[in-house]
Amino acid sequence: MEQAIDFLLRWVHFFGGIVWIGHNYASVVQRPSFRPLRPEDLGDEQSPAYMALLGREHGTFRYAAVVTWLTGVGMLWQRGMLGDAMALNGYQTGIGIGFWIGTLMLANLWLVLWPHQKKVLGFVAAPLEERVRCARITFLSSRVNTMLSIPLLFFMAAGPHGAALFA
Amino acid sequence: MKTPFDTAGGTIALGLAVTLALYLLARCLVLGG
Numbered sequence: 066m067e068q069a070i071d072f073l074l075r076w077v078h079f080f081g082g083i084v085w086i087g088h089n090y091a092s093v094v095q096r097p098s099f100r101p102l103r104p105e106d107l108g109d110e111q112s113p114a115y116m117a118l119l120g121r122e123h124g125t126f127r128y129a130a131v132v133t134w135l136t137g138v139g140m141l142w143q144r145g146m147l148g149d150a151m152a153l154n155g156y157q158t159g160i161g162i163g164f165w166i167g168t169l170m171l172a173n174l175w176l177v178l179w180p181h182q183k184k185v186l187g188f189v190a191a192p193l194e195e196r197v198r199c200a201r202i203t204f205l206s207s208r209v210n211t212m213l214s215i216p217l218l219f220f221m222a223a224g225p226h227g228a229a230l231f232a
Numbered sequence: 233m234k235t236p237f238d239t240a241g242g243t244i245a246l247g248l249a250v251t252l253a254l255y256l257l258a259r260c261l262v263l264g265g
Contacts, residue, residue: 097240158261162254208237215247216254223255230255231262 071143074136081133086214088126093211102185102200110187119186127174134171137164156231160224166217170210178206 109115141147141164148154150161181199184191191199223230236242 093240093243099238153258153261156262158258162258205235205237208243212237212243212247212250215244216251219251219255220258223258231259 067143071140074140074143078133078136078140081129081136084129085126085133086210088122088129089207089211089214092207096204099201099204102197104193107187107196116187120188123179123182123186127179130171130174134167137167159220159227159231163217163220163224166213166220170213170217173206173210173213178203178210181206 108119138147141150141160146157146160149157150164153161181202183189184199185196185203236246
């Protein structure tokens with residue numbers, strides 16, 4: 066039973082991670098370099114269908130991030146590794162660094178990116194100047210998570226499969 | 233202000249550098265702890 070739960074958590078963890086980070090990398094491909102927000106970049110905020118689409122898209126990856134984090138923590142907790150991972154003890158150091166990077170990314174998404182993105186997308190009313198300012202913040206916040214995904218995936222892989230890296 | 237995050241290449245290069253730094257830190261913690 067424990068193995069089945071571990072397997073299910075791992076499966077959902079991968080799935081959530083792909084939805085979340087896949088969305089982030091799609092953004093990198095669509096806009097590899099920063100350019101300031103222009104009025105013509107803004108969508109049709111008068112269209113309920115367009116706003117519903119935006120809300121669905123952004124809600125999907127925000128909640129995928131929560132699912133990814135919870136299933137990751139669940140796996141560590143179920144194996145009795147959570148404390149050692151969080152404290153970076155012994156061989157749990159690798160996955161522990163992954164845990165802390167993932168936690169930072171989740172906080173960055175919910176506490177930095179999303180409050181500003183609400184203004185950029187028009188969910189919260191704001192003048193154009195404020196939206197341009199917020200667009201710079203959301204860009205940097207998103208790219209910080211892109212950057213952090215590189216060590217995160219390294220340590221996720223190194224946790225169970227990287228014994229040779231720490232020999 | 234320009235940052236490494238302003239281009240995809242800069243973002244990925246920084247990610248690789250951070251990975252190397254954290255790996256070396258983790259290695260010290262695992263082997264020295």
